[in-house]
Amino acid sequence: MSGDMDEIFAAKGSILIAGVLINGKETDIAIDETGTIASVEERTGRRTGIDADIVIDGSERIAIPGFVNTHTHAAMTLLRGYADDMPLQDWLTQQIWPLEAHLSGGDIYWGTKLACLEMIRSGTIAFNDMYFFMERAAEAVDEMGIRATLAHGFIDLGSEEKREAEIRATEALFAHIRSMGNPRIKAAVGPHAVYTVSPGGLAWCAEYAAEQDIGIHVHVSETWQEVADCVAQTGRRPPQVLDACGCLTPRTVAAHGCWLDRADCALLGERGVSVSHNPASNMKLAVNRAMPYHWLKEAGANVTLGTDGCASNNSLDIFEEMKFASLLQKFAWNSQTLLPADEAIAMATSAGAHALGTGPGLLAATAPADIVLVDRRAVCNVPLHHTDSNIVYACSGAAVRTVLCSGRVVMFERVVPGEEAILAGAAEAAAALVRRREEAG
């Protein structure tokens, strides 16, 4: 490795990752000044010349594409472990909502900084977020150097006044993000769900997203109750309601999908929707059914992976989520062969990148240099019979050593610039948030 750590974090030129393992073969990855992969070439002998501004030694590293987390509420890291193991309604009404009522813009900033830090440390370079005070989330993402698609959680509960306020908030976020001019950060619309947004609200979201050519981020069919209530009230299932309002598009990410039936899956596949599987959250909240991966795959839907927020997971580690996804699918649908390791990795990389429009999510020439270097000497990679298996079933995010996003190094050998200040700032924000709730009584 040439250059010291400061030089690596500041580097804006070309980078060579030399002799890194890809599919068991020693490979050189060349990255150009624009942050794009210029070439990925298997080594046939010792490389003689070094023709990059920075050379990263890959000889004890495995390269994989950066992970994409397609459903989270990043700033909820501040609520990590605040309340667990409670009946869902008590948990929401007695703990989560009363604490969220005291959230400030500063909390969103610190919670999102902490979330980005956690994601970087476990190999995630892009995420799809829905929450509040999203301008402050954008500020945090901008500083941390990774990618995000940010939506204001749009909830009108059938009130016209509330709908107008949500429309203004959505438009303001879009304008703010456009004004930032950061290609890593995109706006989306975030109609929360069919049970929290009126048909008029859903239709506005669909139209605005189409006009601006941006994503739609929505929850769908997470619980049996949601589906049963929707059918009772409208005679239609949640995906049909979303479709009638124009919300099912190739720019749409629909999270959870636990209670989709086969016809729902066919509809989502036809519309080219991306579905975000959130296995850990679904298990922890006991939704009682796993997303039907096999039907979605059959229908050609783009199935991706998300952690959900930290209140209901309580981690943002996509390695862990891949293992939960693969094991939950096998267990819940009674098949030892469902969702094998290579498909779990594809969910977390290429499928996620497709969902958020961040490139092909592959290590290939012309792709953005979103690259994760995993420790080939970590215990989880010994022995190394099959890389995909070790990545999904044996490793956690702690095996990640170095992360590049858009050709910039955001973690090098587990060092993330500013980590101590983020941990301290987030811890203080979380403590102050709890104090404000307690003082309010």
Place this chain on the structure above:
Amino acid sequence: MSGDMDEIFAAKGSILIAGVLINGKETDIAIDETGTIASVEERTGRRTGIDADIVIDGSERIAIPGFVNTHTHAAMTLLRGYADDMPLQDWLTQQIWPLEAHLSGGDIYWGTKLACLEMIRSGTIAFNDMYFFMERAAEAVDEMGIRATLAHGFIDLGSEEKREAEIRATEALFAHIRSMGNPRIKAAVGPHAVYTVSPGGLAWCAEYAAEQDIGIHVHVSETWQEVADCVAQTGRRPPQVLDACGCLTPRTVAAHGCWLDRADCALLGERGVSVSHNPASNMKLAVNRAMPYHWLKEAGANVTLGTDGCASNNSLDIFEEMKFASLLQKFAWNSQTLLPADEAIAMATSAGAHALGTGPGLLAATAPADIVLVDRRAVCNVPLHHTDSNIVYACSGAAVRTVLCSGRVVMFERVVPGEEAILAGAAEAAAALVRRREEAG
């Protein structure tokens, strides 16, 4: 911290862990020369005198009892990722058994060394093992400094000749371990399961274990097929068959238990059996039912936690296993409150220690100093609203910094003596094992 790293690993005197967090309170843990916890005292001010040979600074650490893994096949680390995502019978008959047929004593040594390394790095200080060439496993455990209960996997398949050989192997292992005189290492008998051991074999195991006052390690009701076959052949369910042969005792660890019914649970509770829950393995192999934790708890059985072997998990990290256990129980039995974080920790500590007879599994005076120090500054512990929640739902084994077993430091600030040699030796053994299988055709 006084003393350098070599001094810490070599230390045989008293140790003070100063100012470590226990249940959110700054605490001093004093350990005497015999490896026993002398005192656990909350700090009321700055400690003035240092009265130990070694002082470990606990100010950025959380102390928890060391984990106990009550069901594994440690040397199967060498098979990690060799084959996955296959139908169970094909996986066993085409991949796992043909490779196992080439295992040597040397492989068991290296595989167990690697397993111990992985367990130490994720906070496990004792495990319950069942496999072959167990004298070599004992050698590895002796060197690594943690605790193990080792059983030869007793399989007679109804053959008297085979039974005699298994009896000799079991007796030889017992004699060998007794001759080692290492209080950290115990022998057990390992009748594999009701479908692989004859009633005569089971009865011999029960009698021998009672005579020598040692443990019994057995698989029970892992799959629906096992239960159905047993009922068809004997008219009784697996726990009843084991009970009729005397195998259900307070010294027994019964692994899996996925298909136990309520009466089975009552029987196991009455006999004082410890059950080892193996959620990740059960999900990966799609056994289609989760161990009924609520019935076992109701029956007063001692419910513990195990990873199973690395071919079917493929990790030995008990942090991960606690999360799988808690989330699987919630999901499979449709309860948001089942197996809360504190109970998951108790399964992995006090219940496991009770099962293997290694002490109370608590941080308390007179208990063995089996102590894990977790990084309070790791992202998974920020914020720190509730320690138990972070340990179970947010952290992986990578948050462990320092591990003590019986008052000896086996990992200090993530350094384990001899790690590089273990990784290299295990990698080479695994590669040679695969070569031998391929050469045999």
